[in-house]
């Protein structure tokens with residue numbers, strides 16, 4: 001049998017077409033186009049207010065675009081809430097401020113959506129949760145409440161919570177920027193492992209070390225547009241746009 | 255010199271302003287009340303007459319409060335809903351109730367609202383019969399005002415009134431939960447309703463538990479208003495007693511002490527709960 005879709009070419013996990021998002025007269029996104037292949041790690045950088053978070057939040061329709069299309073693994077996100085909820089289970093999201101559920105233990109944080117959305121039994125959900133907590137290195141904190149964890153531990157729980165839904169894509173919005181410096185590494189290490197295991201990832205982060213070692217592609221955004229779309233090598237050695245150079249010189253000073 | 259404070263040192267530190275004089279006064283009032291109820295026949299008689307209303311007062315308050323919580327939760331969710339109809343309906347309900355004195359509301363709901371509702375059900379039943387659905391329609395069209403005793407009308411009136419107050423408490427509680435919680439729930443694929451139920455509401459309710467409990471205490475007091483519907487709660491029974499014996503002093507001292515006992519005990523429980531909640535944070 002001849003397969004017209006050659007398996008050596010990975011399939012498109014995210015396709016964004018002409019994405020606009022306006023808040024009143026604030027134009028957060030001004031026509032973003034993007035294709036992310038399966039297993040690729042994309043790092044998004046850009047100055048504050050350039051629309052990085054907005055783009056990420058449009059990818060799972062946490063924010064409804066003003067116009068444009070978002071396709072997740074071949075499915076167009078539309079208005080139907082049920083279909084959207086289903087699509088969101090395929091797209092994990094990690095936030096700057098963790099957003100753990102403070103009234104639930106670490107274990108319950110990781111099992112609740114599995115039970116409610118995936119309909120898994122308590123035992124099955126617990127098994128999966130413990131596996132994910134081991135993966136992020138804190139199975140011993142399962143019965144602790146989030147307020148008793150350090151920032152780095154909280155963020156790792158948040159990652160485990162998303163992974164427990166078996167997503168095809170993971171979105172990270174500045175996952176380390178609220179952390180004390182000594183905790184950044186433990187979170188980046190988890191992200192690096194994920195990248196190695198072949199997860200499709202879109203990460204807004206200014207951790208250039210992560211971009212260098214894990215990213216397949218780097219997007220530089222400014223004023224609601226992808227200004228430069230390149231490789232980490234291209235970004236550090238040969239940035240084309242003046243705005244990119246200026247931004248890099250600012251963040252690499254430190 | 256020995257620096258460890260001795261017991262007498264600590265006692266010397268207590269100042270007049272540190273003592274809850276008002277609370278001591280309340281205790282004195284109770285002691286005095288117990289004394290007169292034990293020693294004076296007039297008061298014993300009044301007490302024995304009025305105590306038959308205690309069950310009605312407590313039952314009315316409890317049932318009405320349970321309905322008010324359900325109604326308030328529903329309307330509170332409506333106040334923050336993006337659904338225009340649901341949102342405006344809830345707002346209208348809250349504003350109407352807040353704009354009318356409670357006493358008037360109780361008259362209105364019990365003597366106008368309930369009969370209007372019954373008429374509506376009857377008309378609906380008659381319509382069902384006319385289109386051939388007699389099985390459902392007949393009982394509905396025959397359904398009379400008698401089905402609602404004054405006691406149940408009083409409960410409906412209190413529930414509807416307090417539902418609006420509780421709606422605002424629930425709304426404030428939900429809005430006190432950061433937006434990130436809803437986003438985290440939604441990003442995991444939970445629906446709005448699922449996130450509300452499993453993530454937002456448990457936290458919101460915990461935050462407003464003291465306010466909810468305080469409103470229960472207020473409801474116990476406001477339940478005295480249902481005496482205008484001739485419901486035999488302690489207020490009504492004490493009025494009857496005073497009216498027939500002209501012992502106003504005995505009647506109203508007795509009923510006041512009864513309310514005070516209920517509210518002081520409940521308030522202490524609320525404070526205990528607040529302290530518990532704070533320690534758990």
Ligand SMILES: Nc1ncnc2c1ncn2[C@@H]1O[C@H](COP(=O)(O)OP(=O)(O)OP(=O)(O)O)[C@@H](O)[C@H]1O
Nearest residue numbers: 023026027028046047048049050051052053054055
């Ligand atoms: N909910 C909102 N309502 C109104 N304006 C918004 C909203 N969210 C974002 N914006 C605006 O959209 C623009 C893009 O914001 P966005 O958060 O996407 O930027 P960002 O690149 O993530 O910035 P940062 O690095 O500070 O996180 C900004 O001008 C911001 O003020």
Ligand SMILES: [Mg+2]
Nearest residue numbers: 052053054173
């Ligand atoms: Mg941002």
